[in-house]
Amino acid sequence: MGLFILRRFGVMLLTALCLTFVVFFLTNLYPNLEKLAKTQGNQRMSDEQVETWLENRGYLQPTLVKYGQWLGVLPGYIKTLDDGTFLGTCTRPGSTEETTPRYCGVLQGDWGYSTVFKDEVGSIVGKRLGNTGYLMFWVLVLMVPSALLVGVLAGMREGSALDRSLSTFSIITTATPEYVSGVIFIAIFTSSTVGLKWFKGTATQAMETPTFENFFLPVLTIALYGMGYIARMTRASMTEVMTAQYIRTARLKGVSFGNIVMKHALRNALIAPFTVIMLQFPWLLNGVVIVETLFNYKGFGWALVQAAGNNDIQLLLAISVVSVFVVLVTQLISDIGYVYLNPRIRIS
Amino acid sequence: MEPLSWTGSIAFLNPILMIALAALIVSIVVWIVGSIVLPETPVSVNVDGTISSGSGMRGLTQSALKYSFIACVVLSLAYIVLGILMGTSAGIIGAISQQFLPVWLSLIILFAMSIAFKRRLGLYGKLFDSPIGMIGFGLVMFWVFTGIFGALDLIVTHDPLVQVSGMKNKVPGTPLPSPEEGEYAWYLLGGDNLARDVFSRMVKGAWIVVQIAPLATMFAFMVGITLGLPAGYYGGRLDTFLSFLANLILAFPVILLFYLLVTPEIVATGVPNYMAAVLFIFPILFIGVLLNSRYYTRPKFRTPLLIGVLGLALWLYLSLISTGGYVINTDDYRIWGLPTYLDLFDIPGGILVVFVSVVFVNSPTVFRIVRGLALDIKTRDYVAAAQTRGEGPWYIMLWEILPNARGPLIVDFCLRIGYTTILLGTLGFFGLGLPPESPDWGSTINEGRKLLSIYLHPALPPAFALLSLVLGLNLLADGLREESLKD
Numbered sequence: 001m002g003l004f005i006l007r008r009f010g011v012m013l014l015t016a017l018c019l020t021f022v023v024f025f026l027t028n029l030y031p032n033l034e035k036l037a038k039t040q041g042n043q044r045m046s047d048e049q050v051e052t053w054l055e056n057r058g059y060l061q062p063t064l065v066k067y068g069q070w071l072g073v074l075p076g077y078i079k080t081l082d083d084g085t086f087l088g089t090c091t092r093p094g095s096t097e098e099t100t101p102r103y104c105g106v107l108q109g110d111w112g113y114s115t116v117f118k119d120e121v122g123s124i125v126g127k128r129l130g131n132t133g134y135l136m137f138w139v140l141v142l143m144v145p146s147a148l149l150v151g152v153l154a155g156m157r158e159g160s161a162l163d164r165s166l167s168t169f170s171i172i173t174t175a176t177p178e179y180v181s182g183v184i185f186i187a188i189f190t191s192s193t194v195g196l197k198w199f200k201g202t203a204t205q206a207m208e209t210p211t212f213e214n215f216f217l218p219v220l221t222i223a224l225y226g227m228g229y230i231a232r233m234t235r236a237s238m239t240e241v242m243t244a245q246y247i248r249t250a251r252l253k254g255v256s257f258g259n260i261v262m263k264h265a266l267r268n269a270l271i272a273p274f275t276v277i278m279l280q281f282p283w284l285l286n287g288v289v290i291v292e293t294l295f296n297y298k299g300f301g302w303a304l305v306q307a308a309g310n311n312d313i314q315l316l317l318a319i320s321v322v323s324v325f326v327v328l329v330t331q332l333i334s335d336i337g338y339v340y341l342n343p344r345i346r347i348s
Numbered sequence: 349m350e351p352l353s354w355t356g357s358i359a360f361l362n363p364i365l366m367i368a369l370a371a372l373i374v375s376i377v378v379w380i381v382g383s384i385v386l387p388e389t390p391v392s393v394n395v396d397g398t399i400s401s402g403s404g405m406r407g408l409t410q411s412a413l414k415y416s417f418i419a420c421v422v423l424s425l426a427y428i429v430l431g432i433l434m435g436t437s438a439g440i441i442g443a444i445s446q447q448f449l450p451v452w453l454s455l456i457i458l459f460a461m462s463i464a465f466k467r468r469l470g471l472y473g474k475l476f477d478s479p480i481g482m483i484g485f486g487l488v489m490f491w492v493f494t495g496i497f498g499a500l501d502l503i504v505t506h507d508p509l510v511q512v513s514g515m516k517n518k519v520p521g522t523p524l525p526s527p528e529e530g531e532y533a534w535y536l537l538g539g540d541n542l543a544r545d546v547f548s549r550m551v552k553g554a555w556i557v558v559q560i561a562p563l564a565t566m567f568a569f570m571v572g573i574t575l576g577l578p579a580g581y582y583g584g585r586l587d588t589f590l591s592f593l594a595n596l597i598l599a600f601p602v603i604l605l606f607y608l609l610v611t612p613e614i615v616a617t618g619v620p621n622y623m624a625a626v627l628f629i630f631p632i633l634f635i636g637v638l639l640n641s642r643y644y645t646r647p648k649f650r651t652p653l654l655i656g657v658l659g660l661a662l663w664l665y666l667s668l669i670s671t672g673g674y675v676i677n678t679d680d681y682r683i684w685g686l687p688t689y690l691d692l693f694d695i696p697g698g699i700l701v702v703f704v705s706v707v708f709v710n711s712p713t714v715f716r717i718v719r720g721l722a723l724d725i726k727t728r729d730y731v732a733a734a735q736t737r738g739e740g741p742w743y744i745m746l747w748e749i750l751p752n753a754r755g756p757l758i759v760d761f762c763l764r765i766g767y768t769t770i771l772l773g774t775l776g777f778f779g780l781g782l783p784p785e786s787p788d789w790g791s792t793i794n795e796g797r798k799l800l801s802i803y804l805h806p807a808l809p810p811a812f813a814l815l816s817l818v819l820g821l822n823l824l825a826d827g828l829r830e831e832s833l834k835d
Contacts, residue, residue: 011592015592015595015596015599018596019596019599019600022600023604023608026608026609026614026619027608029613029614029617029619030617031613031614031616031617032611032613032614034613035613157383160383161379161380161382161383162380162383162384165376165379165380171819171822171823171826172819174822175766175815175818175819175821175822176815176818176819177770177773177774177814177818179773179774179777179790179793179794179797179811180773180793180811180812180814180815183793183796183797183800183807183808183811184808184811186797186800186801187800187804187807187808190800190801191800191801191802191804192801192802193802193803193804194804201800201801282598282599282601285601285603286601286602286603286774289601289603290603290774290777293777293778294797301603304601304603304604304607305607305778308604308607308608309607311613316604316608319604320600320601320604323601323604324599324600327598327599327601328599
């Protein structure tokens with residue numbers, strides 16, 4: 001088991017390195033750098049000015065060198081201009097040659113400086129992740145129990161009325177992407193045309209004072225889309241368990257239906273949904289980006305949109321590291337959890 | 349011109365429909381509750397050994413449900429039929445059903461033909477045995493026909509890009525202030541915030557989806573199959589390497605990838621063209637290997653066939669990837685492609701990058717599915733028999749394993765078209781790739797949502813259109829799965 005986890009960590013590290021390099025390569029293509037220079041410097045810069053601007057800040061070094069600097073294995077780029085301004089990859093506004101460290105990379109714990117938000121990337125990502133974490137917590141609280149309940153109820157008697165109606169419900173939710181359900185919810189529950197006005201159409205206030213009124217719709221929108229899939233998987237696993245030999249034996253021995261479901265079937269039926277829930281995280285991440293844009297909730301997904309729209313290289317890299325980390329860790333947890341829950345599988 | 353109401357002169361149907369809908373909802377609830385509370389239907393054994401079951405209370409709830417459902421369907425059909433006959437005097441619904449007339453006709457012909465010949469049509473015919481599959485197929489074909497006829501300018505009432513002054517954000521059914529001769533006199537579903545017709549934009553949006561989604565999914569399947577079969581069949585290093593690559597792409601959050609790939613700056617660097625050149629070569633490889641492995645024992649037939657098919661495929665490939673005589677045309681350097689007089693069609697950079705990234709995102713998942721299926725099927729006896737006969741590995745993969753994996757693959761194909769539709773909508777929603785005035789559903793939803801608290805009508809029609817298409821594809825996949833499990 002230890003060796004297995006160690007190997008998985010190795011693969012994870014390799015994956016993260018490859019992915020950040022891809023992000024790095026794409027954000028450092030010349031047209032992107034040109035856009036960065038124009039948004040940071042001056043929209044009307046000539047081509048030569050753009051080139052000097054980029055040259056002075058070390059953006060025109062070979063990609064591998066820049067990547068090494070971002071990782072922190074190569075010393076940062078430093079340049080003092082003729083007029084005495086001190087520039088470089090490790091500098092912050094107002095820093096001088098003495099206060100600037102030689103290495104500034106991920107290995108040193110320095111995630112860089114965001115050109116959009118004019119702040120340390122580490123603190124931005126931390127703050128935004130906090131907001132999104134809060135959102136995700138409530139999404140999971142809503143989604144997981146209701147999905148499992150729907151799946152178990154549907155799978156307990158295959159082909160029954162309850163099964164068919166719940167299955168239809170879960171198919172509808174999987175067919176409704178967040179930007180459709182969100183728009184429909186906003187239209188029905190918040191607009192003045194329909195007149196219900198039960199909820200707020202934006203979740204901007206929810207960052208400071210989350211209430212049911214301004215926070216429920218975003219949570220519901222993300223939860224619904226993920227729910228259908230988990231419910232269908234739970235249903236499939238539940239129907240499989242309910243046709244197993246030991247369930248038939250229990251029925252023949254006269255155990256009541258409620259007891260069969262609760263005591264015999266449920267535990268075995270919940271192994272598969274566990275992995276599905278874990279593997280659902282990357283999709284939730286997508287939902288978060290859409291919903292945060294739709295409801296104007298300034299979390300991680302919102303930061304991603306801002307960073308990508310303005311080619312904020314270091315913020316984008318940090319965001320991709322975090323999201324890749326989330327994806328890979330949940331995969332690892334699902335593998336380990338599967339082994340732990342299912343005693344028939346052992347990894348030597 | 350009077351503004352149109354929703355149902356016009358057939359408004360007398362509304363209370364009846366309301367009653368039928370209420371009855372349907374009540375009977376669904378009773379049916380569900382009844383299935384839990386009521387006792388199971390009594391079964392009695394007759395003297396001659398047969399068994400018969402009484403209808404009981406459950407049977408009653410079931411027939412109540414059936415009749416109320418039929419009542420709802422009949423009433424909705426009445427709206428459509430009356431609408432076709434009466435046109436605008438039957439209100440907005442009537443006018444819309446009249447505009448959709450070619451779609452209704454094609455649907456009726458398609459269903460009549462399919463049901464008449466369903467025993468001779470294989471899996472497709474069996475689809476018409478399952479009600480769920482039929483509903484799904486109907487929804488999908490509705491949008492396919494809408495897309496096709498919309499592209500032929502049959503359904504649309506106005507140009508989706510033309511603005512009519514005075515129609516900004518007007519509610520559904522508003523007449524044009526001064527309609528010209530021969531111009532449709534109403535905005536059936538209202539005007540959007542740039543005074544364009546919402547109805548026509550929704551119909552035109554269907555064409556974009558119907559064009560891109562199935563084609564992109566097909567390319568993704570070609571890539572996934574061409575790489576997944578050898579990975580599963582050979583295993584070993586090749587498998588490890590390809591699986592690592594697939595997991596690498598899968599670990600990328602889709603939206604981050606879109607934001608990195610689908611920007612004008614990236615299009616300017618030519619990265620999508622490189623990706624297109626690599627990804628689109630897989631179908632050629634696939635077809636080439638498929639035909640060669642089958643006919644290599646008959647070189648006299650094989651050689652002309654391969655030359656013909658591959659020649660055509662290469663021509664299509666080159667016209668696909670080259671635009672204006674170049675494969676890659678950036679400021680720094682360019683690579684020559686097919687000369688313009690041989691180039692069949694040009695794809696604008698914005699569409700190409702959308703297409704490429706959707707294929708790129710979908711193919712690793714297909715790869716994983718195909719690999720898993722190949723791993724499973726290669727242990728079967730008929731594969732061992734083929735190996736003993738001395739068949740080549742590619743023959744076994746493409747002519748023994750692949751046909752036996754078709755059931756799950758067809759089902760996944762339907763689901764994946766739905767997923768691709770969602771992805772296209774996501775791209776439009778974030779304003780990536782497609783031009784901002786494009787009528788695709790994602791972009792229109794994105795535009796409409798900004799004024800959603802005041803004006804509902806610009807955002808809701810595309811949202812429901814997308815929802816019903818994806819729902820149809822999911823139901824279709826469900827029906828196919830059910831029917832393919834039966835044999």
